[in-house]
Amino acid sequence: MNAIEFENIGKLYHLGLVGTGTLSHDLNRWWQTKILRREDPYLKVGEVNDRASKGSSDFVWALRNISFNVEEGEVVGIIGKNGAGKSTLLKLLSRVTAPTTGEIRARGRIASLLEVGTGFHGEMTGRENIYMNGSIMGMTRSEINAKLDDIVDFSGVARYIDTPVKRYSSGMTVRLGFAVAAFLEPEILVVDEVLAVGDAEFQKKAIGKMQDVSRGEGRTVLFVSHNMSAVRSLCQRGIVLDNGGMVFDGDVEDAVDQYLKTSFVSVKDIPVAQLPRYGRTSGDIRYDSIEYLDDAGRPVEPQCGSPLTIRVGFEVPEGVTAHSSQLTMEIHDMYEHPLVYFDSRFTEDNRTFESGHHYFEVRLDSLPLTEGDYRILLWAYCNHRVADYIHCAIPFPVKPGLFFPNIQNFPAHLRGKLVLERYDWKYD
């Protein structure tokens, strides 16, 4: 039996209609665009790049022609790049905003964890906030009364339950919020990236609770996340969204592969210097090139078991001296799990670089990675600040190699990621 049916769902955003926030700005926009025929002064640059080039200027389909059914008790992962329409889809389902076309039909109570702790008020105690938050999520007073002890227990803040929430640490607030949501017991649960917060122990607890909810208690769950390992461990089915359309619907492993492939292609051709940086970086060291070379200094495609030199170029801007620098290169797998660290601090003391262009090289006698797609992370620290940080954005594809010829007969997940070195295998 279907728990949810999406039929031909579309959501149109009209950029022109989205007010700038003040009447005078709207009037100015109207004057500039309609009378003077100039460009809209309030349109954000990102929107022009990304969306307007796709076609008509003012209208953006955040979602288009989305149709799928979710069976009762199914756990579906919804994945896609930023801006693919995942959050819009969940917002439609949780009725935060209305669709432009189509119809969504659902059976049972829907609860969304778009963000935990909704409606918390700092002046109220933990207990009062449990009631507040619970009733916002649609619980009745008697339901909350019945579950209060469990909620307090699960959150692990029993000692402070009569303290105003403004005195809580952010972690405690999140625990409390998640605890309420976890005991809501809706028929359909909508989860968006809640697991990004809280400490490791609590995340484990939260994932465990979600597994119970989906497996043991037979609830329907829609799960949106960037954390591919969480998606793989929780969901059986995956739906991949791209640019507002549905590009894949099927087994979660295939969906994750599909997603990683598409997001991989999109960064392949961008030079290192132009890759987006992660967080705040000072720029006192700035990576600008990466090359994969053989022993003769010729560019090669990295190959399992062959010698490889990774040569990374970086620039220290004019007038800057990079004192006590630390340089790190990491190789991650496609799920962004770190595999190998190369760190200047492992091998030598912190160095000072004068302004100018520099390189560092890492030479491996034999590349210990099996065939597959990997990512490289680059990080630099100097003058007591993070100077540069490229998070898992550099593709590092490894060709099959000659370590063990038979290894190629095995599918990717059955041959491991690392090959230590040639080893002997004996029966006794």
Next chain:
Amino acid sequence: MQEDWSLIIRPRRRLLDIDLKALWRYRDLWWMYVKRDIITYYKQTILGPLWFFIQPVFTTVMYMFVFGGLAGISTDGAPQPLFYLSGIMLWNYFSSSFAASSNVFSGNASVFGKVYFPRLVVPLAGLTSNLLKMLIQMLLFIAVYVGYLIAGQSLSINWTLLLFPYYVLLLAFHAMSWGLIVSALTAKYRDLNFLVSFGLQLFMYATPIIYPLSVAGEKYRWVLELNPLTPVFEAFKYGCLGCGSFSWSGLLYSAVFMIVVLFVSVIVFNRTEQTFMDTV
């Protein structure tokens, strides 16, 4: 089996589609909002609930000094403290209820952006918590009233005071309707906020609160009578103090006015509710 969906989400709903059943289901949330308003009103204050009384007392004293003393505006024979206090009480109820509902969208954007519940719960809770505040303030009024009676003042209380719940209803829904219309507009245009707080002040002077309707000359009287709140304030003072005027036609006018605005506000509110998350 095909038709037993408990929820169907469609692009546009009809104009006056209010799900009263859903509203009833969320009555616990309504009560939580009321409680939250009351609790947080005086949390971390030294004087605590006393603040419910301090504001009307000081305002009354100030009015007695400025309007009663310096300007010498008549109170139609009623004792000044009672005259001003009654006006302030009702006006505070109206203006704070208005403020609560005019802030519904912009003040709750973060909650509305994450969870669905019937949005009308929030303004209705605002009306209720402000009603409770007014009833608390009413204790002060009654105390002063009794004080005057003991002192031998004759106050002509009469049967029309029984209509008090009706007056409250008129004030409440006028406040909510106007507030909702404003909230729908301020969801898009923040600068209306300034206009509104300023306009509310002007509106107070266009309502017989610090003066009785009778002091307005024939020339301006009709302006004050256009104000749908005028009959309410006048009738309340007539009921408990014997001053002012009581007019059935005025109260009827106020009610018709209220129903029309309420109608409009629900339509506007419904439209905004569905898509305002795209505009904030």
